[in-house]
Amino acid sequence: MQVKTSLEFDEVIRQCHDIFFKKTLDYGTAWRILRPQSITDQIYIKALRIRTLEGNTQAMIDEDIPSEFIGIINYSVMALIQLELGEEDGMHLEPDQANALYFKQIAETKNLMISKNHDYGEAWRKMRVSSMTDLILMKLLRIKQIEDNQGGTLISEGVKAGYQDILNYSVFALIKLILPENISISSHQE
Numbered sequence: 078m079q080v081k082t083s084l085e086f087d088e089v090i091r092q093c094h095d096i097f098f099k100k101t102l103d104y105g106t107a108w109r110i111l112r113p114q115s116i117t118d119q120i121y122i123k124a125l126r127i128r129t130l131e132g133n134t135q136a137m138i139d140e141d142i143p144s145e146f147i148g149i150i151n152y153s154v155m156a157l158i159q160l161e162l163g164e165e166d167g168m169h170l171e172p173d174q175a176n177a178l179y180f181k182q183i184a185e186t187k188n189l190m191i192s193k194n195h196d197y198g199e200a201w202r203k204m205r206v207s208s209m210t211d212l213i214l215m216k217l218l219r220i221k222q223i224e225d226n227q228g229g230t231l232i233s234e235g236v237k238a239g240y241q242d243i244l245n246y247s248v249f250a251l252i253k254l255i256l257p258e259n260i261s262i263s264s265h266q267e
Contacts, residue, residue: 082194083187085252090183092251093150094176100151101175108155109168113236114224116156120243121217123148127210142206143254146247149213153244157182160237189238190245201249209246216243 111119123145130142140148158178170178194201201209220239223229228236 079191079194082199082252083191085256086187086190086248088256089248089251090150090187092255093147094179094183096147097151097154097179098172098176101172106168106170106175109159109162109170111155111159113156113159114221116152116159117217117220117224120149120152120156121214121221123152124210124213124217128207128214131207131210143251146251146254149247150244150251153240153247154179154182156240157186157237157244160240186241186244189241190248193245201246202253204249206250206253209250213243213246216246 108116126140127142127145130145158175161178161182216239219233220236223233223236223239
């Protein structure tokens with residue numbers, strides 16, 4: 078099952094990265110102006126919209142739940158990059174540099190997912206997407222509290238771990254929402 082999850086993770090990230098890369102070509106790395114707290118708020122808005130859409134049958138704007146989860150994944154990567162680089166490294170990143178940083182954060186987060194998935198026995202497969210949305214919102218509220226405390230924690234893992242968990246729950250949600258039930262391992266190993 079771990080191989081299947083790894084391939085599904087990669088397919089979701091491929092779709093997310095495609096959007097990230099195209100937006101980088103369109104807008105550059107204007108997102109570098111955002112402080113981590115602003116990115117947290119942007120992710121919160123997207124997660125809250127997902128929760129609203131899960132309770133409503135009609136959306137008023139043309140972005141569906143999977144699109145919002147893709148946005149959460151890409152904003153989570155941006156947040157992780159911001160935490161690593163800080164403000165002193167300047168706003169502008171070349172597309173190749175932004176890509177390298179994107180995939181570095183994805184690799185770290187995927188490794189965390191593989192470890193947790195092993196220990197939890199792929200429990201996420203039995204979860205409802207709405208529960209994942211709630212967990213993302215809870216993690217965001219925790220991050221906001223840590224940010225309000227200037228990063229200080231007594232026992233918590235911290236902001237980086239929160240963003241990584243949010244990213245992984247969003248990938249799991251997208252696996253459940255957009256990937257076929259029985260993804261073929263052989264067709265994705267080319």
